[in-house]
Amino acid sequence: MEIIIQPSKQAASITAARVVARLVREKPRAVLGLATGSTPLPLYHELIRMHQEEGLDFSEVTSFNLDEYVGLEAKHEQSYHSFMWQNFFRHINIDPDRVYIPDGMTTNVVASCATYERAIVDAGGIDLQILGIGSDGHIGFNEPTSSFASRTRIKTLTQETVVDNARFFDDDESQVPRHCITMGIGTIMDARSNIMLAFGDGKAEAIAAMVEGPVAAMVPASILQHHQNAKVFIDDCAASQLKLADYYRWVYAGKPEWQQDA
Numbered sequence: 137m138e139i140i141i142q143p144s145k146q147a148a149s150i151t152a153a154r155v156v157a158r159l160v161r162e163k164p165r166a167v168l169g170l171a172t173g174s175t176p177l178p179l180y181h182e183l184i185r186m187h188q189e190e191g192l193d194f195s196e197v198t199s200f201n202l203d204e205y206v207g208l209e210a211k212h213e214q215s216y217h218s219f220m221w222q223n224f225f226r227h228i229n230i231d232p233d234r235v236y237i238p239d240g241m242t243t244n245v246v247a248s249c250a251t252y253e254r255a256i257v258d259a260g261g262i263d264l265q266i267l268g269i270g271s272d273g274h275i276g277f278n279e280p281t282s283s284f285a286s287r288t289r290i291k292t293l294t295q296e297t298v299v300d301n302a303r304f305f306d307d308d309e310s311q312v313p314r315h316c317i318t319m320g321i322g323t324i325m326d327a328r329s330n331i332m333l334a335f336g337d338g339k340a341e342a343i344a345a346m347v348e349g350p351v352a353a354m355v356p357a358s359i360l361q362h363h364q365n366a367k368v369f370i371d372d373c374a375a376s377q378l379k380l381a382d383y384y385r386w387v388y389a390g391k392p393e394w395q396q397d398a
């Protein structure tokens with residue numbers, strides 16, 4: 137795991153965006169795994185800027201989103217379909233036919249999840265997966281004790297996640313769906329690279345458990361310790377509980393030129 141600590145979430149997001157942009161330039165048909173939530177917004181903002189000002193081309197990119205709430209219509213303003221179109225897709229030149237988001241309204245969850253997994257394989261597999269982390273250590277909506285071998289499936293949110301996400305639903309927990317469809321941890325681990333973003337004091341404990349704690353199903357994100365290419369972009373606040381924070385800063389400061397943005 138490579139830990140990249142930056143003074144602010146803007147700085148961390150701009151650094152992460154360069155990694156995404158480099159992939160898209162080198163491989164125009166790249167397959168991206170995308171995340172929702174507050175965390176990736178500055179990253180999407182920077183990618184939109186790169187598209188608009190530098191011509192970063194998404195026309196041949198395929199994307200797969202991590203998750204979606206069960207029971208919310210795609211057009212519901214808090215569905216992850218709406219989130220992605222609102223905050224990213226409508227500002228870039230991605231082909232709508234290459235956008236995949238789990239179907240939270242499916243009447244056949246098992247078949248729909250299997251189809252999603254097959255679509256990822258048919259697209260050639262995910263080159264780069266963007267991830268946030270829950271305060272309980274989840275990735276996607278793989279809550280604590282999720283199997284490390286899990287694939288796309290239905291899950292029940294923890295109460296902690298329901299409380300965390302109530303801010304998107306008028307601070308009314310009763311409006312937050314209880315179920316979701318999420319890529320599994322096995323699906324995420326199949327991505328050729330992973331980029332985790334986390335900002336603020338509220339993520340410090342989860343980040344420390346993920347990076348420096350034991351690999352355990354109680355902290356789903358800790359499985360990234362076993363990934364060959366996982367980068368963690370965090371701000372000083374999210375890094376505040378890392379024992380080896382100074383070491384990670386030292387490593388990054390000494391990174392050879394040819395490895396930048398790689």
Ligand code: PGA
Nearest residue numbers: 173174175176268269270
């Ligand atoms: P957040 O969510 O970006 O809204 O904090 C992250 C997550 O739950 O994965």
